[in-house]
Amino acid sequence: xxxxxxxxxxxxxxxxxxxxxxxxxxxxxxxxxxxxxxxxxxxxxxxxxxxxxxxxxxxxxxxxxxxxxxxxxxxxxxxxxxxxxxxxxxxxxxxxxxxxxxxxxxxxxxxxxxxxxxxxxxxxxxxxxxxxxxxxxxxxxxxxxxxxxxxxxxx
Numbered sequence: 001x002x003x004x005x006x007x008x009x010x011x012x013x014x015x016x017x018x019x020x021x022x023x024x025x026x027x028x029x030x031x032x033x034x035x036x037x038x039x040x041x042x043x044x045x046x047x048x049x050x051x052x053x054x055x056x057x058x059x060x061x062x063x064x065x066x067x068x069x070x071x072x073x074x075x076x077x078x079x080x081x082x083x084x085x086x087x088x089x090x091x092x093x094x095x096x097x098x099x100x101x102x103x104x105x106x107x108x109x110x111x112x113x114x115x116x117x118x119x120x121x122x123x124x125x126x127x128x129x130x131x132x133x134x135x136x137x138x139x140x141x142x143x144x145x146x147x148x149x150x151x152x153x154x155x
Contacts, residue, residue, distance in 0.1 A: 003085045004045070008059065009075050012043060018155040020044070023148055028122040030105060038063040038153035043075075045152040048118075048125065051145040056080035056127070056138035058107045058116055060098050064151060070109070072097025078108060078115050080138040088115070088135035096132045108132035122146055 005013055021036040038044055044064050047057040061075040074090040076097040090097075096109030108115025110131025116138060118125040125146055127138040 003081075004059070004079065004087075007077065007079070007087045007089075009043075009061070012154070016155040017045065017152045019150060020153045021149075021151040023122060023146070023150075028146070028149075030100075030103065030118065030120045030122055033064065033105075033122065033149075033151060034066050034100060037065055037151060040065065042153050047148075047150045047152070048146055049148040050125075050139050051147045052140055053147075054080070054082060054139050054144070056082075056116075058098070060107075062098075063153065064098065064100060064105070066100045066102060067098075070096045070099045070106075076107075078133050078135045078138060080136070086136065088133040091132060091134045093131045093134075096130075108135065118146070118149075122149055 020038050021033050042063050044060045049055050059077050061073040078088040080086050099106045103120030105118040106114045108130040113128040113130050115130040115133050115135050116127050126143045
């Protein structure tokens with residue numbers, strides 16, 4: 001996605017990306033996503049298309065993985081295409097970047113609201129304005145059904 005390139009950390013702009021996980025090929029499973037998610041230190045780009053053909057996602061400075069607490073850095077951001085690209089960067093208000101449970105992936109937080117969450121079957125998710133990114137709701141509805149999901153990592 002060339003439009004995103006200008007928003008990535010400068011050290012990554014010339015790097016080749018490769019598809020690590022996609023629901024069409026690998027099935028709908030958060031556990032499989034964690035297994036395919038790349039090396040711990042490697043950034044990841046998670047792209048979602050919902051059943052209303054809205055596209056959005058998250059850039060994570062580190063691989064998307066199962067974790068006990070939140071991880072990541074201020075380079076993490078949320079984005080949506082509706083129809084033009086909108087990017088929601090870290091506000092500095094908290095460090096709730098990414099947290100991966102066995103049956104829930106959460107991105108951004110504060111006051112019990114997640115910027116983006118996905119269920120363990122990768123069928124449903126949601127998006128709410130959150131303190132971490134001061135984002136708009138990424139999808140037309142605050143809960144959505146996932147049609148396609150991809151995770152890209154550095155080759």
